[in-house]
Amino acid sequence: MAYPGGSTMRHKILIITVSAVFVIGVIFGGICIGGYNSLVKQDETTSTNYAQVQSLLKKRHDKITQLLGVLEAEIHEEQAIIEAITSVRASYTADTPASDAAETASFNHLLAVVEDNSPTYLSESGFVAVMDEISEAENELGVGRKDFNDSVRTYNTSIRAFPTNMVAGMFRLPGAKGYWAVSESDAEMPTISYSMPASSAFGLPLFL
Amino acid sequence: MRWRLPGILPLLGLAAVGVYYVVLALLPKDCTRPTSEFYVNDYANVISSASKHYFISKSEEVFDLTKDSGIGGLQIVVATYQISSDDEIESPYGKTTLFRKWEIGENDMGLLFVYYYKAEADGLLSVRSIQTETGYRLASYLSATAMGQIIDKDFSRGSDEETAMAHAYADVLSDVLPEAYAIPVTPFDEDAYRDYQIHYDGPDYGASEPLSGLDYIFSKNDFWDQWGVPLLILSCCLLGGVGLRAAGAGGSSGGAGIVRWKD
Numbered sequence: 001m002a003y004p005g006g007s008t009m010r011h012k013i014l015i016i017t018v019s020a021v022f023v024i025g026v027i028f029g030g031i032c033i034g035g036y037n038s039l040v041k042q043d044e045t046t047s048t049n050y051a052q053v054q055s056l057l058k059k060r061h062d063k064i065t066q067l068l069g070v071l072e073a074e075i076h077e078e079q080a081i082i083e084a085i086t087s088v089r090a091s092y093t094a095d096t097p098a099s100d101a102a103e104t105a106s107f108n109h110l111l112a113v114v115e116d117n118s119p120t121y122l123s124e125s126g127f128v129a130v131m132d133e134i135s136e137a138e139n140e141l142g143v144g145r146k147d148f149n150d151s152v153r154t155y156n157t158s159i160r161a162f163p164t165n166m167v168a169g170m171f172r173l174p175g176a177k178g179y180w181a182v183s184e185s186d187a188e189m190p191t192i193s194y195s196m197p198a199s200s201a202f203g204l205p206l207f208l
Numbered sequence: 209m210r211w212r213l214p215g216i217l218p219l220l221g222l223a224a225v226g227v228y229y230v231v232l233a234l235l236p237k238d239c240t241r242p243t244s245e246f247y248v249n250d251y252a253n254v255i256s257s258a259s260k261h262y263f264i265s266k267s268e269e270v271f272d273l274t275k276d277s278g279i280g281g282l283q284i285v286v287a288t289y290q291i292s293s294d295d296e297i298e299s300p301y302g303k304t305t306l307f308r309k310w311e312i313g314e315n316d317m318g319l320l321f322v323y324y325y326k327a328e329a330d331g332l333l334s335v336r337s338i339q340t341e342t343g344y345r346l347a348s349y350l351s352a353t354a355m356g357q358i359i360d361k362d363f364s365r366g367s368d369e370e371t372a373m374a375h376a377y378a379d380v381l382s383d384v385l386p387e388a389y390a391i392p393v394t395p396f397d398e399d400a401y402r403d404y405q406i407h408y409d410g411p412d413y414g415a416s417e418p419l420s421g422l423d424y425i426f427s428k429n430d431f432w433d434q435w436g437v438p439l440l441i442l443s444c445c446l447l448g449g450v451g452l453r454a455a456g457a458g459g460s461s462g463g464a465g466i467v468r469w470k471d
Contacts, residue, residue, distance in 0.1 A: 136352035143462045
């Protein structure tokens with residue numbers, strides 16, 4: 001004897017089961033699509049930022065090369081300076097973090113040598129102008145490195161965190177990426193000071 | 209008497225606004241947010257109302273003149289901070305962070321002047337470091353060399369620092385407006401500027417205060433892109449029109465600009 005209403009009950013269970021599977025499927029699909037798109041976007045950001053670092057590295061290298069040419073032409077009698085210039089030229093071998101740090105270090109050494117041997121040259125307007133360009137390029141490179149490392153950190157965190165780690169595994173997305181490892185002290189550039197007459201300090205009642 | 213939900217909602221809203229402002233008063237000021245004036249953020253309290261008015265009115269005029277040019281509206285923002293030691297300017301990315309947070313300039317046509325002041329032995333504040341951050345696009349019109357020459361020239365001529373700030377500001381306009389927008393600029397006249405300061409009778413701006421958290425969110429460009437006009441009207445009704453304040457035009461930068469330290 002058929003149980004009264006048994007068919008309706010089975011029907012309801014079937015509907016609930018199908019609905020539950022559908023909802024779970026939608027949620028899982030949403031996680032997969034959202035996670036995949038997010039990871040792809042992060043991967044692209046790291047690639048763009050890496051290219052930006054490469055471009056800025058080249059820009060700084062070009063600016064430094066420009067200054068080396070000027071220095072060579074104008075202070076060619078100082079052997080220590082010539083040696084320091086040669087050392088800067090030899091330091092940049094490739095677009096790598098090691099080469100990046102080596103060029104900064106050797107350039108800082110060159111500036112110290114110029115300061116020791118020809119201190120007045122550092123305050124000449126032509127030198128200051130080129131140094132402004134180099135400092136700007138270095139600042140931009142610093143920001144570029146930071147942006148790249150931030151994007152790598154975001155990507156590396158995403159591919160390890162749940163549930164995006166499953167998505168990364170399913171779609172065989174690239175694994176953890178390496179950072180642009182240059183410490184701030186290695187990348188530090190010398191600063192430019194300006195002199196201002198003492199009478200111009202704020203607060204003197206010149207007109208107020 | 210029973211409270212009906214629709215009747216209690218305005219009271220709850222008012223209470224929430226009240227709690228917000230009480231919490232706001234108790235929280236420390238976040239000087240990495242811009243002021244409601246946006247173009248002048250004088251957190252060191254060193255700029256007179258006359259100069260603030262000059263920077264604000266000029267910046268508004270320049271943005272209005274340039275925003276429909278196709279290149280992007282030019283925004284120039286001035287900020288001052290007081291430091292007690294050089295270590296406080298710890299990060300070389302500080303100016304870039306401020307620029308990006310304030311979203312200066314339309315289509316990256318923005319410039320940020322940051323003046324760090326330090327107390328001298330006699331207690332008077334004096335500029336310790338001048339830093340500028342140039343937007344990605346503006347950097348093609350304003351090189352580091354040009355910016356450096358402007359700062360060196362204007363801060364070495366013996367004027368007081370406030371006049372030097374105004375002079376540097378005007379010199380940037382003289383460099384950028386004719387070249388980028390074909391707008392002619394009258395050269396800055398220091399004597400006329402001092403005369404303007406002496407006879408100034410415009411608004412008194414008082415000490416600069418950073419925007420509150422809610423005001424800051426409402427002032428952001430992308431917020432209104434997302435939430436649109438209805439919220440603008442609502443915010444005007446509820447919060448006195450903060451959404452209509454001048455704010456960053458969405459610009460970004462990548463470290464271009466110069467850094468100068470006083471000897």
